[in-house]
Amino acid sequence: MELIVTLVVFIISYIFLLWDQINRALVALCGAAILILFNIFSVDEALSTYVDWSTIVLLFSMMVLISITQKTGVFEFVSLWMIRKVNGKPVPLFMWIGVMTAVGSALLDNVTTVLLLVPVIINMTKQLNLPAIPYLIMVIIISNVGGTATMIGDPPNIMIGQAVERFTFISFIVHLGPIILILFTVVMGLLFLLFRNQLRQQNAAASMREIKPTDVLKKTPLLYQSLVILSLTIVGFTFHGPLHIELTTIAFCSALLLLLLSEKDKMTETVFEKMEWTTLFFFIGLFVLVGGLEEVGLIDRMAESFLEITGGDPMTSSMYILWSAGLLSGFLDNIPYVAAMIPVLFEFEQYGIVATDSMWWALALGACLGGNGSLLGASANVVVAGIASTHQIKIRFITFMAYGMLIVMISMILSSVYLYVRYF
Template identity: 55%
Template sequence: MEVILATVIFIISYIFIMTEKINRAVVALSGGALLLLTGVYSANEMFMHYIDWNTIALLFSMMLLISITEKTGLFSFIAIRFAQRVRGSPIPLFIGVSILTAIGSALLDNVTTVLIFVPIILKVTKQLSLPAFPYLLIIIFSSNIGGTATLIGDPPNIMIGQAVDHLTFLSFVNHLAPLAIIIFIIMLALMVLLFRGTLTAQKTNIHELMAMDASSFLVKSPMLYQSVFVLVLTLSGFMLHSILHIELTIIALSGAILLLLLTEKEIETEHIFAKVEWVTLFFFIGLFTLVGGLEEVGIIDEMARAIVRSTEGDFSKTAILILWISGLFSGIVDNIPFVAAMIPVIEEFESYGMVYLDPIWWSLALGACLGGNATLVGASANVVVAGLAEGSNQKIPFIRFMLYGIPFVLFSLIISTIYVYVRYLIPYMSQGL
């Protein structure tokens, strides 16, 4: 009975999220409340086991940092300078923001990167009277592809890296970055071809942009220098977290609290808290509770074990199936719980005689990270971008995003299948491991 309840509540909630008739945060939270009322899980289980408070705290902290920094005019300054560098040309701007997002997502993490770049690109597109959707779409795709390339780029990679000791930062770069670069280049070329007709700016707007004094937007007060210092300090902490042995959430939270303390005299804390994207945060909480229902009744775990049964322990079939199942599943729900369920299952493969599991780990990482591009709820970065866009009256339609996301994910998985087969499975079969 509980399995049916959890499944029905999840499906109905997902349909309402897709149709966008009701606020998505309200829908997700309502689904979580129904799971509590029907006894699928207890309040203690929901709050202690299924809501990922580390993710919530990380997002909240970065929103505080970005909100305070935005008050200094720094993002307006960067946006105008960036647009002036490409002389207001929409296509170079499109390519530039995509490359910067991908690099930032690989070196930092994709959620932090989109929190920085989305406010900037929204300001530029408004100034040039350009449609925001193509730029927001390319930011989401680029952030998830860039996040695939490194250990710290996307939460699934962090989880896999923590579970498998010999998979280091350099291991992820060596095995995943080449494919991420290939997919990114193809994706960028396709997106330019798709949107080149709509990405045109009026000459009047370009002239106005080139005549603007970007430095006039900077509020040159102590808060500006404090914001830049703390933001750089926090981002440096993200890059060095594996050396410092400090969790990303702690680094972000410490940076946010430090900046609140430093700027308390210049700006009221209440104003900063009012700028936080609360709808996005509560949507995440609701999404975690919905997926938690599927976890509680064993649906996710059973799906993971069904993979093993369906391939009858065949190594090559298992690696490819995990790639596709994780890719398709991650487009429907957040990839974090699926990866969490899959890790112990893959660890058990050794008992089935599989002594070389690295290709399976890479398949899981590729599927979970790249599959997040399918829908607006497929990855944390997607949800954040949608929330920031909605806050600026540039709402991203769920169905419209899917029309681009699903075909691109299928294409990414085909390329990944070829990559995994050629780089890992052919050598494995030739050596008879």
């Protein structure tokens, strides 16, 4: 009975999210509330066990940092500077943003990268009178591709890196870096072809000479304070491993420090008023909804069933993990799927099977790249859609899925070839 109720609630919630006519946070929270009312789990269990508060606090902290920094004109300065560099040409701008997104997602993490870039992109597209949707969809997809390359780039990789002691930061780059370089090239080329009609040259070259990026900077103490703290936060993210400090701790402390420094400008009330609470509450509801599937054992059953299908053969198991993770992560969110699969791979030893490196890399590739399947597939997707909506730019669920699933299928095919050639 519990299984049926949970499935029905999840499916109905998903239908409403696809319909995209009701606030997504309201849909997710209503679904979560129904699961609690049917006693699938208690409120305490839902909030303490299934809501990933580290992710919520990280998002909250980065939103605070970006909101205050945005007041100084830094993002507008960067957008105008980049516009001048590419002389207002949409295609070079598209390519440069793709490179910045991939590198940033690999060296930081994809959520932080999109939080930093999306306000800049929206400013740039407004300045050039270009449609923002192609750039935003590209940023979502490339952030998931670039984040796959390193251990800190995407939450599933962090989870795998923490679970498997022999994997280091360099291990991820060595094993995943080559295929990500190939995928980045292929995906950027494909996205250009898909959006080429929307990236037509604008007659903006003449007006580029009149743009003075420095004019938009508000040269107050807050400008320098926010830049220093934001830079230190990024450095802290990069070296959080050797420092033995969690990403969330670094971001939260940085946000509090900047709030304290900006208090004389009465920034705190303004920042809290303009926070993207819809995005944060959507995440909370989504975590509880997917937690219901975990609570009734559905994800574990799906994960464990592949033993019967593959018989433990390393190559067959790797391919099954890759494709199942890739297809399911687009709809269930990749974090809970990886959380369910990690203990399953460790349990193989009970059946006399040792989980090979190829299986772990297949899980990383499938979960991270599969996040492109829908707007619910990865944290970065939801964050971009949330920020865009605050600027009255709506990324429709179905529209994104049409592009995302095509990218996922191509990514899975190329990843399958890569795993076969390199490991078998």
